[in-house]
Amino acid sequence: MITASSLRPGTRKALAYGLTAVLAFVIAALTLLPLPAPPLAIDGGDKVYHFIAFAGLMLPVATLRPKALVWMIPAALLFGASIEVLQPFVNRSRDLADFFADAAGVLAGSALGAALNRFS
Numbered sequence: 001m002i003t004a005s006s007l008r009p010g011t012r013k014a015l016a017y018g019l020t021a022v023l024a025f026v027i028a029a030l031t032l033l034p035l036p037a038p039p040l041a042i043d044g045g046d047k048v049y050h051f052i053a054f055a056g057l058m059l060p061v062a063t064l065r066p067k068a069l070v071w072m073i074p075a076a077l078l079f080g081a082s083i084e085v086l087q088p089f090v091n092r093s094r095d096l097a098d099f100f101a102d103a104a105g106v107l108a109g110s111a112l113g114a115a116l117n118r119f120s
Contacts, residue, residue, distance in 0.1 A: 007064070016064035020072075023057045024079065031083045034091045047101040054080060054105030055112065062113020063120075069110050076106045 007015070030053070054076060061072045080102030084094050 012064040016061045016068070019060035020057060023053075023060070027053050027057060027079075028083065031092070032086060032090050047097060050080075050098050050101035051105040051108070054102045055109030056105075058106050058109030059113045059116075062110045063116045064113075066114050066117050069114070073106055073110060077103055080106070 057076055057079075058069075058072065061068050080099050083102075084096070084099050088094050
């Protein structure tokens with residue numbers, strides 16, 4: 001079984017940053033392209049999407065490079081805030097609650113990834 005601790009440091013770094021970059025690109029595309037959103041089963045369901053997206057964004061770095069969280073957490077929060085600032089320019093709505101969901105996801109993904117790293 002492959003665990004985070006069994007990977008070489010260079011492989012861990014490349015995997016952590018590579019996966020995070022791909023996820024950031026997907027999040028940017030999904031939040032900044034003027035596409036119709038899928039119907040939501042519950043009010044405020046898009047906050048769940050924001051939470052999951054940003055938790056997923058942080059998971060690779062938190063699991064494989066936890067020391068990088070000192071700069072990745074602020075970078076992810078800035079990324080989430082930037083998305084909210086840019087959305088009105090692509091006919092999407094700006095919503096402070098979306099940013100709070102992003103921030104909660106950043107913290108949850110960081111905590112989960114750090115725990116996975118510790119116990120792997």
